[in-house]
Amino acid sequence: MITAGTSSASPDPLRPGLAWLAHAVLWLGIAVTAFPLYIAFVASTLTAPDVAQAPMPILPGAHGVDTYRTILLQGLQGTYLSPPVWQMMWNSLLMALIITAGKIALSLLSAYAIVFFQFPGRMVAFWLIFLTLMLPVEVRILPTYEVVSDLGLINTMTGLTLPLIASATGTLLFRQFFLTIPDELVEAARIDGAGPLRFFKDVVLPLSATNIAALSVILFIYGWNQYLWPLLITTDNRLDTIVVGITKMIGTGDATTDWPQVMGTTLLAVLPPALVVVLMRRWFVKGLVDSEK
Amino acid sequence: MAAISLRQVVKRYGSGATANPVIHGVDAEITDGEFVVIVGPSGCGKSTLLRMVAGLEAITDGEIAIGGRVVNDVEPSERDIAMVFQNYALYPHFNVFGNMAYGLRIRKLPEAEVKARVEKAARTLELSHLLDRKPRQLSGGQRQRVAMGRAIVRQPQVFLFDEPLSNLDAKLRAQTRLEIQKLHGELGVTSLFVTHDQVEAMTLAQRMIVMNAGRIEQIGTPEQVYGQPQTTFVASFIGSPPMNLLAGTAEGSGFTVGEQVLALPSPAPRAGALLLGLRPEHAQLTEREGEGWPFAVDLLEMLGAERLVYGRLGGSAFTLRIDGTLVPPKAGSTLRLTAPSQRLHWFDPATGQRVEA
Numbered sequence: 001m002i003t004a005g006t007s008s009a010s011p012d013p014l015r016p017g018l019a020w021l022a023h024a025v026l027w028l029g030i031a032v033t034a035f036p037l038y039i040a041f042v043a044s045t046l047t048a049p050d051v052a053q054a055p056m057p058i059l060p061g062a063h064g065v066d067t068y069r070t071i072l073l074q075g076l077q078g079t080y081l082s083p084p085v086w087q088m089m090w091n092s093l094l095m096a097l098i099i100t101a102g103k104i105a106l107s108l109l110s111a112y113a114i115v116f117f118q119f120p121g122r123m124v125a126f127w128l129i130f131l132t133l134m135l136p137v138e139v140r141i142l143p144t145y146e147v148v149s150d151l152g153l154i155n156t157m158t159g160l161t162l163p164l165i166a167s168a169t170g171t172l173l174f175r176q177f178f179l180t181i182p183d184e185l186v187e188a189a190r191i192d193g194a195g196p197l198r199f200f201k202d203v204v205l206p207l208s209a210t211n212i213a214a215l216s217v218i219l220f221i222y223g224w225n226q227y228l229w230p231l232l233i234t235t236d237n238r239l240d241t242i243v244v245g246i247t248k249m250i251g252t253g254d255a256t257t258d259w260p261q262v263m264g265t266t267l268l269a270v271l272p273p274a275l276v277v278v279l280m281r282r283w284f285v286k287g288l289v290d291s292e293k
Numbered sequence: 294m295a296a297i298s299l300r301q302v303v304k305r306y307g308s309g310a311t312a313n314p315v316i317h318g319v320d321a322e323i324t325d326g327e328f329v330v331i332v333g334p335s336g337c338g339k340s341t342l343l344r345m346v347a348g349l350e351a352i353t354d355g356e357i358a359i360g361g362r363v364v365n366d367v368e369p370s371e372r373d374i375a376m377v378f379q380n381y382a383l384y385p386h387f388n389v390f391g392n393m394a395y396g397l398r399i400r401k402l403p404e405a406e407v408k409a410r411v412e413k414a415a416r417t418l419e420l421s422h423l424l425d426r427k428p429r430q431l432s433g434g435q436r437q438r439v440a441m442g443r444a445i446v447r448q449p450q451v452f453l454f455d456e457p458l459s460n461l462d463a464k465l466r467a468q469t470r471l472e473i474q475k476l477h478g479e480l481g482v483t484s485l486f487v488t489h490d491q492v493e494a495m496t497l498a499q500r501m502i503v504m505n506a507g508r509i510e511q512i513g514t515p516e517q518v519y520g521q522p523q524t525t526f527v528a529s530f531i532g533s534p535p536m537n538l539l540a541g542t543a544e545g546s547g548f549t550v551g552e553q554v555l556a557l558p559s560p561a562p563r564a565g566a567l568l569l570g571l572r573p574e575h576a577q578l579t580e581r582e583g584e585g586w587p588f589a590v591d592l593l594e595m596l597g598a599e600r601l602v603y604g605r606l607g608g609s610a611f612t613l614r615i616d617g618t619l620v621p622p623k624a625g626s627t628l629r630l631t632a633p634s635q636r637l638h639w640f641d642p643a644t645g646q647r648v649e650a
Contacts, residue, residue, distance in 0.1 A: 182380065182382065184378040184379075184380055184381075184382035185382050185384065187347075187349050187369075187376075187378070187382065188376070188382040188383075188384075188443075189384075189395075190348075190349065190368075190369045190370060191347065191348075191349075191369045191370060191374065191375065191376050191396070192370065192395050192396035192399055192443075193370030193371075193396060193399045193400060194370075194395075194399055198399065202395070203384055203386075206386040207386055
C-alpha cells in the first residue's frame, strides 16, 4: 500500500546545550576528516625540499599550478615514469564504470530469474550465489589469476574488470526489492499481455531505478578503489589505474619520492568518488531508505 | 461477449498422496451478458476459481470454456478477459493514462485508437481530469476506478472482479456498487464477481454462486438463494442476522425442540429428526392466549429501523427481528411467536440438505 510519505516525524528538538554539543562533535569529526586532505593539498603546492622540512609549512605554497600541470599531462618525472595522471584517471573511470554497469546488469537479471520464475534448482542457484559472498576477491585471487591468465586476458581491460563483475551483493539487494513487488502487479501484466522481457523493461526496471542508483554509487566507489587485483593483472603502465599508480610513485629503497606530485595525484584520485557521492546523494539516500511503491 | 462454462473443474495443489484439493469438481454455466457473483467465506476457493477462469492458476482437472472455446491451456492475455484486483494492482510508475493504455499498447493498437479508447473510458468513469496523475496521488476510490478503466478499455468478452470493493470504506463501497451495476447495464459484458460480502453479492448479482469448502452449495437468483436456501450453509451464510436453525424431532404437526413442543401451522415434510429454519425477520409476535411458541428474551440490540431480540426457544438460541418503533420487550420476559408455514424451512440434520415440504 501507499503510505502518506516516508519523512519520519522530526525528532524532539534538542535542548540548547545538547544541540551545541552535537554541533561540536560534528565539527570535530569534520576537522579530523578534512585535515589530512588539507595537508595533502598544501604539500601539493610546495616544492619537494619544502615538504621535506621538519615542520612542514601549514600554508599553501606557490607551485600548485606547476605540480598539477606536470602530473596531469606528463606524469611523474622521477625514477618511476608514470603515464600522465589523466590517463590513469581515465583507466580508473573506465574500470569503475564497467564494473558498475556489469554488476548491475548481471545482478538485475539473476535476481529477476530467481524471484519471478519457477525452475528446477532455483533455490540451489540462489544459495550458490549467496555463498560466493563469503569469497571476496582476495580469497579467490590465485585461481582467478590462473583463469584470467589462461584466457590470455592479462594486461587487458577485460581481464581487469570481468572477475570483479561476478558478485552476489547486487543480486541479493535486487532480490529483496523484487520480493516486495506485489504478485497482483505481475498478474495484471500477464493479463495485459506483457511477456517476461516486456515486464522487466516496462515495470521492473523503472521501479528499481532508485535502487539501481544507490547501488551504482556503492559499486562505482568499490570499483574505483580496487587495488590488489589491478596491481596483479596489469604490468603495462598504460593500464595503470590511479590507485595503483600512486603506490608506484612512492619510491622504495634509495629512490626519492616527489611528495608534492604524489599528494597532488592523491587529491585527484579522491575527487571522482567524492563527486559521485555529492551528485547522487539524493538518489542514494532515497534508494536505500524508501521504495517507490 | 461470451458465456462461461465450468465443467467438473478441479484444483489440487501438489500431486500424489500429498495433493491438497481446494476445488472439488465445480459445474456452472454463466450465460452471455450475465452478472454472476461468487460468494463464500474466506478460503472457500472462490478466488481460486476466478483465477482459474483468468488463467492465473492452472486447472488440475475439468474444463473451462469462454465463448465456446476451451481455454484450459490459453494464456491469460489470449482469453479476452479483463480483471480487477482487490488491491487494484496499478503500475505505480505509470500515470492514469499509461495504466489504462498499457495493455492496448502491448497489443500494438494505433496510438490514436488507444487515446480514443482511454479517453472514452475516462469520461465514463469521471477520470478525465486525473489522466496525468500517478496512482499514489489518487484516493482509494479513484484507484479503483482506474483499475476498472484498465479493464474497460480492452473491450473484453468477460470482466473478472476479485473482491474489488473490500479496500474501500463503507460509503464508497455502496456508491461503487451502484456504479458497477450501472456500468454493467451500459456495457452488458459477462461479469464474474468474487466477494465474501453477502450484501455485495445480493445487490450486484443477477445470479449468485454460493461456495463453501471448494464446492458449490447453491446457484440461483438472490431471491432464490434467500427464499429457498438449498443447504443449512446457505441458510446461515446469506441473511443477517443468519437464519435460526432449531434441531428437533417432527411428529405430525408438532416439532419437539428440547423440552418444548412447538405447534406447526402445517405438518413437517417428514417425521423424525429435522432442522427447522426460520429467519429472524419472519417470526411474528402474537398476543392471543394459548397460541405461539414461548420465546425467553435475554438481550436486545437497537439498530435504528429495527431491533434484534436475542433469546431462547425450547432451550436453543433464537434471534428475532422486530420493528424499531415497537415497544421493546423486557429482558427476562417471555414472548409468543408464530410463523406462516411458507416461511418455515426444513433441512436434513445429517446432510444439511433442504427437505421440501
